[in-house]
Amino acid sequence: MFFLIFKRFVLGLITLFIVSLITFIGVEILPGDACTSYLEREAFGEALAACIKRLGLDVPAHERYLSWAFNVIQGDFGYSLSGQMQINEVLGPRVKNSLVLASAAIIIGIPLALILGIITALWRDKMPDIIISTVAIFSMTIPEFISATLLILIVAIWLEWLPGIVIVPTDVTFFELLPNIILPVIAIAMIMTAHMARMVRSSVIQVMASDYIQMAILKGVPYWKMVFKHVLPNALLPAINVVALTIAWLLGGVVVTEVVFNYPGLGRLVIESISNRDLPVVQALGIILASIYVSINFIADLLTLMLNPRLKTLQTRK
Amino acid sequence: MENSKNIFNEDPKSSLVKVLDIITTMASKPSGFIGLAILIFHVTLAISSPWFAPYDYKAINPSLMLNAPSSEFWFGTDSLGRDVFTRTILGGRTALTITFFGSIIALLWGGLLGIFCGLVGGRIDDIVMRIVDAFLSIPWILAMLLIVSLLGTTTEVLIPALGFFYGKGIVRVARAATHDVIAKDFIVSAKARGHSNLSIIWNEILPNVRDAILVEGAMRWSWMLLGFSSLSFLGFGVSPPTPDWGLMISNARGLMSFAWWAVIAPIVGLSSLIIGINLTADAFAKALGIDRSTKAPV
Numbered sequence: 001m002f003f004l005i006f007k008r009f010v011l012g013l014i015t016l017f018i019v020s021l022i023t024f025i026g027v028e029i030l031p032g033d034a035c036t037s038y039l040e041r042e043a044f045g046e047a048l049a050a051c052i053k054r055l056g057l058d059v060p061a062h063e064r065y066l067s068w069a070f071n072v073i074q075g076d077f078g079y080s081l082s083g084q085m086q087i088n089e090v091l092g093p094r095v096k097n098s099l100v101l102a103s104a105a106i107i108i109g110i111p112l113a114l115i116l117g118i119i120t121a122l123w124r125d126k127m128p129d130i131i132i133s134t135v136a137i138f139s140m141t142i143p144e145f146i147s148a149t150l151l152i153l154i155v156a157i158w159l160e161w162l163p164g165i166v167i168v169p170t171d172v173t174f175f176e177l178l179p180n181i182i183l184p185v186i187a188i189a190m191i192m193t194a195h196m197a198r199m200v201r202s203s204v205i206q207v208m209a210s211d212y213i214q215m216a217i218l219k220g221v222p223y224w225k226m227v228f229k230h231v232l233p234n235a236l237l238p239a240i241n242v243v244a245l246t247i248a249w250l251l252g253g254v255v256v257t258e259v260v261f262n263y264p265g266l267g268r269l270v271i272e273s274i275s276n277r278d279l280p281v282v283q284a285l286g287i288i289l290a291s292i293y294v295s296i297n298f299i300a301d302l303l304t305l306m307l308n309p310r311l312k313t314l315q316t317r318k
Numbered sequence: 319m320e321n322s323k324n325i326f327n328e329d330p331k332s333s334l335v336k337v338l339d340i341i342t343t344m345a346s347k348p349s350g351f352i353g354l355a356i357l358i359f360h361v362t363l364a365i366s367s368p369w370f371a372p373y374d375y376k377a378i379n380p381s382l383m384l385n386a387p388s389s390e391f392w393f394g395t396d397s398l399g400r401d402v403f404t405r406t407i408l409g410g411r412t413a414l415t416i417t418f419f420g421s422i423i424a425l426l427w428g429g430l431l432g433i434f435c436g437l438v439g440g441r442i443d444d445i446v447m448r449i450v451d452a453f454l455s456i457p458w459i460l461a462m463l464l465i466v467s468l469l470g471t472t473t474e475v476l477i478p479a480l481g482f483f484y485g486k487g488i489v490r491v492a493r494a495a496t497h498d499v500i501a502k503d504f505i506v507s508a509k510a511r512g513h514s515n516l517s518i519i520w521n522e523i524l525p526n527v528r529d530a531i532l533v534e535g536a537m538r539w540s541w542m543l544l545g546f547s548s549l550s551f552l553g554f555g556v557s558p559p560t561p562d563w564g565l566m567i568s569n570a571r572g573l574m575s576f577a578w579w580a581v582i583a584p585i586v587g588l589s590s591l592i593i594g595i596n597l598t599a600d601a602f603a604k605a606l607g608i609d610r611s612t613k614a615p616v
Contacts (some may be wrong), residue, residue: 011448012435025401026461030468143544145551149571149581157575255459256548259503260571271552274463282464286456287559293455 077284098265117200141192244300344601353597373401394579423481432492495527536599
């Protein structure tokens with residue numbers, strides 16, 4: 001058990017090391033270095049020399065990687081080109097805003113997905129299942145920018161209930177932010193809930209068809225007692241990994257939603273830094289988003305291991 | 319599965335009949351039928367629309383700005399006075415073409431690399447899977463935006479880039495499917511007969527993992543279409559004045575409080591196409607006996 005956790009942890013670290021190599025080499029082999037792409041037509045003479053000096057582009061690539069990686073481990077991502085400030089200062093409020101958005105979507109999404117998933121599974125192919133599943137297919141297949149645009153059109157423009165876009169500065173306080181996040185949270189939670197509910201549904205259906213549930217039915221265990229005591233604990237275990245993947249998607253993949261609602265989070269920073277060709281920030285974002293993905297998956301693995309007694313006695317797992 | 323029954327490899331049915339069989343099974347359920355119908359409609363429209371588009375898609379006319387839908391302009395006009403109907407029926411062509419070829423590239427490299435890793439195993443498999451994991455943990459949109467912003471938004475950049483980033487998930491599926499068949503007797507005996515790896519992949523493994531890979535490919539196609547439209551929406555896909563749904567939605571969005579038609583028309587076009595592909599992929603998976611619903615978005 002301990003060995004398994006340790007192995008997972010080391011694999012995660014190796015993945016992150018490869019990610020750091022990919023982001024570094026990727027920026028290196030694409031045409032133009034950080035300075036020429038950022039300065040564009042003014043990339044000559046003193047401005048270029050000063051920029052190269054500041055980013056240390058005059059030293060060989062492998063030395064630059066080592067010093068960059070060493071600083072990143074200590075939590076220092078260097079300087080942003082466009083804002084002339086430390087990347088950590090740029091990232092801080094963005095991470096906070098994205099966390100607010102993500103936690104709100106998770107708090108609404110997970111319980112809703114569980115309830116809907118269980119309902120659709122228990123009333124499989126009946127009216128509730130058909131209605132909920134159809135809505136779920138729509139909300140998970142339609143692109144984020146379409147559902148977000150439609151939400152703005154209907155709720156903000158036609159009904160005039162809520163503000164359509166977020167117009168707050170990046171370093172806004174939590175309570176000022178709150179009324180602005182309702183629409184973005186709905187847009188994100190819709191997709192997330194649909195994916196998770198579908199997973200919960202098929203997992204519950206699988207368990208319902210198993211031998212021990214047939215046995216419980218034949219023994220005459222009351223229906224709801226059987227659902228809560230025998231079906232759900234077994235059905236929800238495999239759902240943990242999907243929830244983890246969905247959360248990881250949520251933190252990295254809300255770029256489009258944040259742009260539609262003009263929300264000052266990490267996603268909009270991705271677009272801003274790429275439009276400004278601010279390559280040091282792009283590298284930092286790559287590493288941060290990948291670390292979030294890897295650590296969430298690691299936590300999900302830990303949870304699965306702890307909750308599944310069958311895996312505790314296993315020494316190795318493929 | 320059928321192959322293992324016919325030891326002399328004489329197919330009782332020709333491959334065309336098999337394909338027709340699968341399509342009939344897919345269309346026998348309402349959701350599969352709707353999906354196929356939408357997909358066929360969109361493909362026909364994309365191929366034929368240049369011949370019956372009523373106006374020039376790039377003709378800018380300031381005197382016709384933001385006209386409401388009428389008998390002359392069925393879906394109204396946009397902020398530059400261009401006919402929205404013309405641009406909507408032409409708007410799927412680029413997206414369909416790019417994502418179709420992108421999916422084929424993704425299927426080819428992802429499927430073959432996955433089968434190869436599953437077959438050889440060992441050190442090579444470990445190294446390749448670590449690299450695939452690393453690529454999976456980098457958000458695709460960050461990588462795509464970086465590539466497109468530095469290399470340009472031409473078709474020659476977009477197709478291979480999309481093909482690469484959507485193929486890494488197929489590697490895992492193909493590898494897992496290969497692991498399922500690798501221990502079977504017919505592979506062991508092929509190895510014992512001294513067949514080369516290439517021959518084993520082509521004659522023994524491919525027929526058995528083909529279904530799983532094709533279903534994954536169909537699913538990737540709809541995700542890739544979603545991804546490509548998102549790029550267009552963000553201004554990193556096709557360049558104006560090419561008609562494209564993602565770009566049209568992003569342009570018309572700012573004025574949607576007075577001209578909702580210019581944003582609704584491309585929304586209907588893109589959503590129906592993506593739903594059509596999804597329903598078709600679902601029906602395809604069910605017709606081949608594969609459960610798609612346990613997959614998370616990656």
